[in-house]
Amino acid sequence: MxxxxxxxxxxxxxxxxxxxxxxxxxxxxxxxxxxxxxxxxxxxxxxxxxxxxxxxxxxxxxxxxxxxxxxxxxxxxxxxxxxxxxxxxxxxxxxxxxxxxxxxxxxxxxxxxxxxxxxxxxxxxxxxxxxxxxxxxxxxxxxxxxxxxxxxxxxxxxxxxxxxxxxxxxxxxxxxxxxxxxxxxxxxxxHGWDSVSKPFKVTSAQGNTIHSLDWRPAFEVYQEILTTHGGQPITPDNFFPVAKAYPFGITRLDAEMVVRDPLMTQNQYITCAGEVPTGAFVRVLHGNRHTLxxxxxxxxxxxxxxxxxxxxxxxxxxxxxxxxxxxxxxxxxxxxxxxxxxxxxxxxxxxxxxxxxxxxxxxxxxxxxxxxxxxx
Structure with missing residues (x-):
């Protein structure tokens, strides 16, 4: 049937x-x-x-x-x-x-x-x-x-x-x-997204919100990475339109990274669509039309x-x-x-x-x- x-x-x-x-x-x-x-x-x-x-x-x-x-x-x-x-x-x-x-x-x-x-x-x-x-x-x-x-x-x-x-x-x-x-x-x-940063340890997170990366405020680290990559300056006001091009990738052994979409920032935290566990290692990813x-x-x-x-x-x-x-x-x-x-x-x-x-x-x-x- x-x-x-x-x-x-x-x-x-x-x-x-x-x-x-x-x-x-x-x-x-x-x-x-x-x-x-x-x-x-x-x-x-x-x-x-x-x-x-x-x-x-x-x-x-x-x-x-x-x-x-x-x-x-x-x-x-x-x-x-x-x-x-x-x-x-x-x-x-x-x-x-x-x-x-x-x-x-x-x-x-x-x-x-x-x-x-x-x-x-x-x-x-x-x-x-x-x-x-x-x-x-x-x-x-x-x-x-x-x-x-x-x-x-x-x-x-x-x-x-x-x-x-x-x-x-x-x-x-x-x-x-x-x-x-x-x-x-x-x-x-x-997914077709490639790493543009070194791995960062998630040193504090709760559910789908990342508090700190390598013991520093998550948004501060994220801003620096995007600036280094030559991307558009990112602020809390323009966060989602810019961040849609720079997701996080959670490292997995012997497997393609699992992508997490950054949705918003508040109090230097970053909230994603999906959980990011404390202790995980993440990279910032970027892609283009061809790779996707x-x-x-x-x-x-x-x-x-x-x-x-x-x-x-x-x-x-x-x-x-x-x-x-x-x-x-x-x-x-x-x-x-x-x-x-x-x-x-x-x-x-x-x-x-x-x-x-x-x-x-x-x-x-x-x-x-x-x-x-x-x-x-």
Missing amino acids: PLHTSFVFEPSTQVSALKKHLDSFEQAPEVAAILILACDANGYTPANLNPLLKTCTKPVLGGIFPQILHEGRAWSEGVVVVGLARAPVFVILDNLSQQSGFEETLDRSFNLSNSPSTQTLLVFVDGFAAHISSLIEGLFNTFGLELNYLGGGCGSLSLQPKPCVITPSGLLQDSALLIFLDHPSGVGVA LQAAQKAHAMACKAWFESQSRPHELQFIVDCVSRALFLEQDFLQELAVIHSSGPMLGALTIGEIANSGQDYLEFYNKTVVVGFF
Whole structure:
């Protein structure tokens, strides 16, 4: 049985337009569940969306993102609605910022041995929740390399936390949605950012906020590095527009660095999209159009290879999770990135605040400024 029966892109931001498609899928006997990828600019809120979600008899799952992808284009308004051929097992995790360890909760919520056909785990998480990295570590410790993982951070480019995870019980904040699929997938991950600094030890950090690097205020060190590299002077007022070209990279043994997107600075601290542990070593990274497009090509090739190593048939659907800050950095050249990763056949996805993936072979991570290509 295929993963999906059909999907539709609706350019309207109106909840009434979404309702029309939900009603249609509700009446379709071949649809068992519904996946939604929506844009933040639609203005969906618990007040206007929850009544609709709670009246659906079929589970409605998904997220709200800065932009969504449909057939090789990025959209800042609208919604993609997908009819799933089978109703997946799903788990909702609430109050992520108040938890530190997730293994016990995951063991209690879902036992993989009870669903041995599960092959892929879709993960949608509030991109501004604390402890996302702890959740990812908990997922890996619980399910290991038995699954492929694919997903990303929901939320708004306003950087203001708000309800953004779509579940049958309503629109949630500070939450994660785990969707267990009994479908194979091929996944590729790459970023294309190169180091422009020496490694610095994170000598103090809390969650996703770096306090000090090499025992000095984090923003002071970051300013010096950008000045040395010849970049635009960075201040608290212009922080995000400048910092989008200079992410941090967390060093990993025998693996590509994990990228962390600097979002804002306050009190000489730097807040990132995703946790940065005290004691880690980080470098400041930089990239250009050429290196990022090369990485997109690499991710696509990795996904193709992974798919055809396990499957003898063409893929039916391409699912893309790409970082919204890559789009902001590449600007007009982002269309070329989408062209590089768009194979033939249906394509959908989202521009996210952090990306979640592994290829079934490597350690699971919460990435930033990274492109993830998935084939189903």
